[in-house]
Amino acid sequence: MGTGRDYIRKGDAFTLKVRRGEGPPCAIHWQRTGTGRDFYTRVPVHQCHALRVAVLAQGVRDHAQRLSEAKGGPVDAQALAGVLAFDWKPLGAAVKVRGRDEAPAEGEVRLTLETSPTGPAGVGVRYWITCPRCARRCGVVYGSRWNHVGRTPAQPVTGCRVCLGLTDESRQSHKCLHWASAVMGERAYTADPSGRYRQRGFMTHERAYEIYMASFRRGLRGLGLTMPGSE
Numbered sequence: 001m002g003t004g005r006d007y008i009r010k011g012d013a014f015t016l017k018v019r020r021g022e023g024p025p026c027a028i029h030w031q032r033t034g035t036g037r038d039f040y041t042r043v044p045v046h047q048c049h050a051l052r053v054a055v056l057a058q059g060v061r062d063h064a065q066r067l068s069e070a071k072g073g074p075v076d077a078q079a080l081a082g083v084l085a086f087d088w089k090p091l092g093a094a095v096k097v098r099g100r101d102e103a104p105a106e107g108e109v110r111l112t113l114e115t116s117p118t119g120p121a122g123v124g125v126r127y128w129i130t131c132p133r134c135a136r137r138c139g140v141v142y143g144s145r146w147n148h149v150g151r152t153p154a155q156p157v158t159g160c161r162v163c164l165g166l167t168d169e170s171r172q173s174h175k176c177l178h179w180a181s182a183v184m185g186e187r188a189y190t191a192d193p194s195g196r197y198r199q200r201g202f203m204t205h206e207r208a209y210e211i212y213m214a215s216f217r218r219g220l221r222g223l224g225l226t227m228p229g230s231e
């Protein structure tokens with residue numbers, strides 16, 4: 001690639017952003033040994049430590065239950081959620097419940113809960129985690145083992161999916177040759193539990209075929225050949 005005529009290697013948009021220091025708080029750094037090319041990609045969600053709000057909400061309900069048994073009277077779980085803090089250690093997957101006035105320990109990330117009414121009459125309570133980075137209400141908090149330059153810090157970089165700039169595995173391989181071969185049924189598609197690519201748009205198969213043929217043409221051109229009907 002680097003030896004082609006009029007070809008200037010610029011790098012992809014995401015890599016340039018990371019190099020300028022404008023990228024998300026976490027990214028993966030790659031280096032191709034053959035070409036020496038180095039680049040960055042977004043961190044996929046499934047490669048992060050995750051903490052779901054359902055786990056914490058259950059913790060609050062259990063805590064309220066224990067308190068009401070000890071006191072012999074009802075305890076409002078929603079009010080309790082407002083005074084508790086959850087100190088999360090992504091590496092050990094441990095959560096410590098403390099009062100908000102107590103300080104978290106070394107290496108722990110302090111998480112707090114918010115509530116909002118839910119249901120037709122507003123009688124239910126929905127719990128949210130406040131993102132420790134952007135203060136947005138979110139359902140899952142993630143911990144990435146890569147930092148903004150792709151190195152591994154002592155403590156994972158934590159935040160919600162949006163502010164960490166996380167991605168899905170299937171998004172990263174969209175419209176490339178690997179994706180095209182899965183769409184055309186030439187290999188198993190591991191991102192889907194069925195093992196097959198589920199077609200979303202009616203033109204997907206045509207697009208995959210185009211990508212397949214374009215790759216073929218590039219390969220032939222590299223050998224100094226042209227494919228009939230390609231020009």
Ligand SMILES: [Zn+2]
Binds near residue numbers: 131159
């Ligand atoms: Zn966030």
